[in-house]
Amino acid sequence: MGLKIQNGRVIDAANNLDFVGDIYIQNGKIAAFNNAPLDFQIDEMIDATNQIVCAGFVDLSVRLKNIAKETVVAANSGVTSFCVQPDISPIIDTPEVVKHLNDLANSSRVHFFGALTQKLEGNELSSMLSLKKAGCIAVSNGNFPVKNLLILRRAMEYAASHDLLFVYRPNEFSLSNSGCDY
Secondary structure, X not given: OEEEEEEEEEEEHHHOEEEEXXXXXXXXXXXXXXXXXXXXXXXXXEEOXXXXXXXXXXXXXXXXXXXXXXXXXXXXXXXXXXXXXXXXXXXXXXXXXXXXXXXXXXOOOEEEEEEOEHHHOOOOEOOHHHHHHHOOOEEEOOOXXXXXXXXXXXXXXXHHHOOOEEEOOOOOHHHHOOOOOO
């Protein structure tokens, strides 16, 4: 089957592409850009004027409630993979929770961030290495602050010593004073 996607903004960071033009797809693979290959039969054409055409988007901050349904919706919206923050229910702070969520997701497109601190309370470090071994690709405290800067420092050192991506949102509740609701 030959598919022509025309007039879209083609973005492919891996190959340093960013242009407005056409893509020709044959048997599920890109056959050419802008000029149709010889003997290309157009079976379907999509007008992508004012649209972005790319391999997919990665959402780095997701909080899921129904993993099975939300992964389908995400895929249909162009999100090819996403990272689930630890501040969901249940909190992603033990290997058992990671295993349970991986079983529910049953998808290589869903990645999990483990909790930096136990129960996201900001007082005691979680077992980050165990979370990594269970499948977490990073650690974070989601929208919750770490209450003690020494704990935050220890969390950074622990994550670095185990080559674990550390993601931290500098959110201090005492300074925001309920100024912004999420």
